Amino acid sequence: MTPLLEVQDLHVWFEDAAGNEIAAVRGVDLEIDAADRVGLVGESGCGKSTTILAIMGLLPSNATVAGRVLLDGEEILAGGDRTIRPHRWRDIAMVFQGAMNAFNPVRPIGVQIADAVQIRGGRTRKEAAERARELLELVGIPRERAGGFPHQFSGGMRQRAAIALALACEPRILLADEPTTALDVMVQAQIMLLLEHLCSEQGLALLLVSHDLSLVLDLCPRMNVMYAGEIIERGPSDALADTPTHPYTRLMFAATPDIFDESPLASIPGAPPSLDREIVGCPFQPRCDRAFERCVNETPVLKHSQEEQEAACHLNDLGRKASPDSSPANRTTGVRNGAA
C-alpha cells in the first residue's frame, strides 16, 4: 500500500549572509501512512524543523531543495511552490511552536479560522463560521468563545486554536513542530491528549517533531532520530528506548530525566558538526563513546540493524552493541557530565 506521505532523499541547503552553503538536511527518507503517528526527534540544528518546512514548501528564498516528496505517490516537490501550494493546508497542514502567536491580534479567532475553512471553497461565510465553531469545539474550546480575540485566550487555548486552524481544510496529515514546547506541562499533556484523540477519531496522520524524547515516545509508536541533517536511527519507539542500535539514540534517552528512574543522567560532550562543510565519516564520531577506526573515514549508511530498527552505525555491522556493556542498553550512561 502506498504510504500517504513519502519523503525520498531530501536535501536542503541554505545560503547564509556570507555566501556559504550550509547543508541543513542531508538525505532524509520518511514514510507516513494514513492515521499513522510518527515522531522525528533531535536537538537544535539537526534539521528536523527544516525538513518539515521543506515538506510544506515553506522554505525561504535562500534555500535550495533536492529530493522527492510524494503525496499518495504523486510528486509534489519538483515544481516548487507551484506544485506544493494546492496541497498546503488541504492535504498537509502544520502546527508549529509559535503558532499561538501567529494569530492576527485584531481579528476574532473564529473569523480567522473561518477564513482558513474557506480556502477549500464551496462554503458560504455563514457555513464557514459554523464550521469554525465546530472546529473549536473539536479542540476543546467552547463555541461561545469563537468571537474572542487572541489576547483573551490563554497560551494553551491559543495553541488549541492553532490546531483548529490547521484542521480547517480537513487535512490528512498534520505536521507538528514542537507544538507544546512553550507551554506548561499540564497544558502540554492536554494538547498531547487532544492530538491523540484527533488522530484516532479523525484518522489524521501525525508527524511530531520534538526535542523531547519522552513526549514522542508517549504519543508515537514509531520514531526517527535525526542528527546533523540525517536520520541516524528509526524504528518502533519502544524498541529505540529499550534497545537502541545507535549510540546517539542511547545517549539521548539516557539524558532524558524520568521521575521514577534514579540512575544518573547522561550528557554528550562537544557539539554537532558544522554544516557548512563536507562531513567525512560518521557525523557523530567526534562525540561518540563507541567510535572506532572505521567511523572516522567511512560514513555509515542507514540500514537494518535489528528487528524493525534501522540505524546508521558501523557497530551494527560488527555485531557490537551500541552500549558499553553487553547487557541490553537501558539507561547506562555513555559519558558523564562532559563539558558541552
Next chain:
Amino acid sequence: MLSEDAPLVTDQLVRGGIAQPAVLVRSPWRELVRSVRSSPSSVVGAVVLGALVLIAVLAPVIAPYGPNQQVGVPFASPSGTHLLGLDDGGYDVLSLLMWGLRVSLLVGFAATLIASLLGAVVGVAAGYFGGFVDGVLMRVTDYFLVIPLLPLMIVIADAWGASLFHIIAVIGLLSWTMTAIVIRAQVRSVRERVYIKRAVALGATHRRIIFRHILPQVMPLLVANTVLNLAYAVFTETALAFLGLGDPNQVSLGTMIEHSFLRAAISSGAWWAVVSPGALVAIAVLAASLLGRTIEDSLNPRLRTAHLSSRRFRVREIARARATEPEVA
C-alpha cells in the same frame, strides 16, 4: 572534556522556527562600516562629505583669494582666472565658496555637537532611569520641540545681535530633541536585555552600566543621528543666513545667497553667484543625508522577513546517490 579541535558552532536560529544558521555580527561598529560600504549611495555620501570637510579645513591654503579680497568688477562672468565669476562685491565666487563652506560646516558641526551631546545625555538619563526622571525630561523635551526656530532667532538677533555663536547655540538648542527621543527609545530597549539585569544583580553601579554596557550599544545610533543632524544644521544655518539672521561679519554659504539675492544677482544675469552656493549647500546636505540614512537603516533591528518572501526556494536535481552496502566483514 572539550577536545582541542571541537568545532565552535555558529548560532542556530531554531527558536524562530526556522533552523537557519546565522552569523551574528558582534559589533554594531563593524556593522556600521559594512553597511556604509555596501550601499553605493552611502559610499558616495561619505566620500563627498569627506571631500567637503577637507576643502573646508584647507580653505586658507587652497583658496585662490581671501574672503575679503576684491578682485574685480561685481558680477563679472566666469573666466579663466575666476572659474565661477565674481559676486556682488567683486569677490571671487570660487574662493568664497570655500570660505563659506568653512563657516557653514563649522556652524553645522558645532551645532550638531551641542545637539548630540544634549540629546544623548537627556536620552540616556530618561531611558535608563525611567519613572519620574523620564517624565520630567520628556516634558522638557516636548517644550523644546515646539519652540519655533525663526521667531526665536529673530528675538535673539534683535536682543543680542546675530553672531555665529548665537546661531550655533540656537540651532543646537532646538535640534537636540529628536536625538533625545531616538536615544531614549534605544536605551529603554537595551536596558531590558538580560545581560544588563545580570550586571545589576552583580552589584554594578549605574555609572558602570551606563558607560560600559549601554553607551557602547547606543553609540552607533548616536553617530547615525549626528550625521543626520549635521544635514539639518547646515541647511538651517543657510536658511537663517538667507533670511538676514546670519552673522554679518562672516561669509557663509547662506550669506552668499542672501547677498546675491539682495543685490539682484538674478536680474543681472549673474546666475553663478546664486546657483553656486545653493548647489554646494544641496550637495553637502544630500551627502550627509545619504550617509546618515544608510547608517540608521543598518542599525535598526531588521524584521526577519526571509520567511515572508514568496517562497521562491530553488529546486535542484541531484542524482539519487545511494551509497552501496559495504560488504559485511
Next chain:
Amino acid sequence: MALLEVEDLRRYYGRGRTLSEVVARRHAPPVRAVDDVSFELHKGEMLALVGESGCGKTTTAQTVLRLNSPTAGTISFAEQDITKLHHRELRPLRRRMQIVYQDPYESLNPRYRVWQTLVEPLEIHGLGGSHAERRELALEALRRVELQPAERFLDRYPHELSGGQRQRVAIAAALIVGPELLVADEPVSMLDVSVRAGVMGLLKRLCRDDEVGILMITHDLPLAAHFADRIAVMYLGRIVEIGGARQVLRDPRHPYTRALRDVAPRRGRERAERAQILKGEPANASAIPAGCRFHPRCPRAEDVCSRTDVGLTHVEGGPANHEAACLFANEIRND
C-alpha cells in the same frame, strides 16, 4: 542557622485600572505574584522551586535576591535581615549572592569577550589586584566550569560559543566572586537535552564541594527530581508542598504535586491509566480563588476547600521536613 531564611514573603504588583474600573471608582486588585511564602535554604543544599508559569517562582527568586522590594515579609541572608536594605547597602552583599539566568543567548554582553565578562565582577567588587591576577582568576573560573583548555576561551565572543558553553561562562562569572548563594533561574531549559545533565551536574558539584546554597527555579519536575535535594512546589504564589526531592515525588501529599508528577510521560504506563490531566489553567494572580487557591481544579476538592485557606503543615508518616498545604494531605497516601 540557615543560609537563607524567607518568612511570610509577599510581593504584590499594582495593576493599572481599566476604564470601567476608573469610572466605577474601583481599585484594581493587585497581582499577588508571591503570596505568603516561607522557606529555608542551607549551605551546600539545592532547593528547587517548581511550578508552572505564573506560579511566582521567578518573582520569589528575584525578591529573595532583593532585585526588587518585598511588599511584606522578611528575608534573612547569612543571619542578616536584608528585607529593607537600601540598594547601596546591598551592593557589597551582592558578591555573596549571585544569579544565573535562563537564556544563554542573552545573558552575556555580545560585545564583551569571555575574559571581560569574567573580570567585570572582580572589578565591581574590587577583587584580585592586578590585571594578571584577575586573568588568573578568570582562568581558574573557566576550569571550574570545565571549559578546557581555559586559555582558548578567554578571547572568544559569546556568538562563537554553543549554548552550553555560554551558560558555563555565565556560571563562571557568577562563581568568580565566591558567592555563598546562587539562584539558578531555569538554568538548562534553553539548552539541548544532551547538554543539560552536564551543566546540572556542574551546579550539583558546586553545591556539594563548595557548599554553595543553590535555589533552582524550574518547571521541569523530572529534572528537579534528579538534581535537587529538596523540592518546593508552587501554585499561584504559594508553596503547596515542600520536602526532600525523592520523598515528595514518591509520596506527594498535595493533589497538585501528584498531578504534576503523574502527567509526565512515563514508560510502560498507558496515558489513560494516569491520574487525570487537570482541566483548564491556573487562575489569574490578581483574582486568586477564595479558600484553597487550588480548589477549582482539584480532583479531590470538597465544599470545605472553597472556604478554608490552607497553610503548610507537616504530613503524617513522613519525615519532619515534608509539609503540604492540603486538608486531606494525610488521606492522599501513595498508591
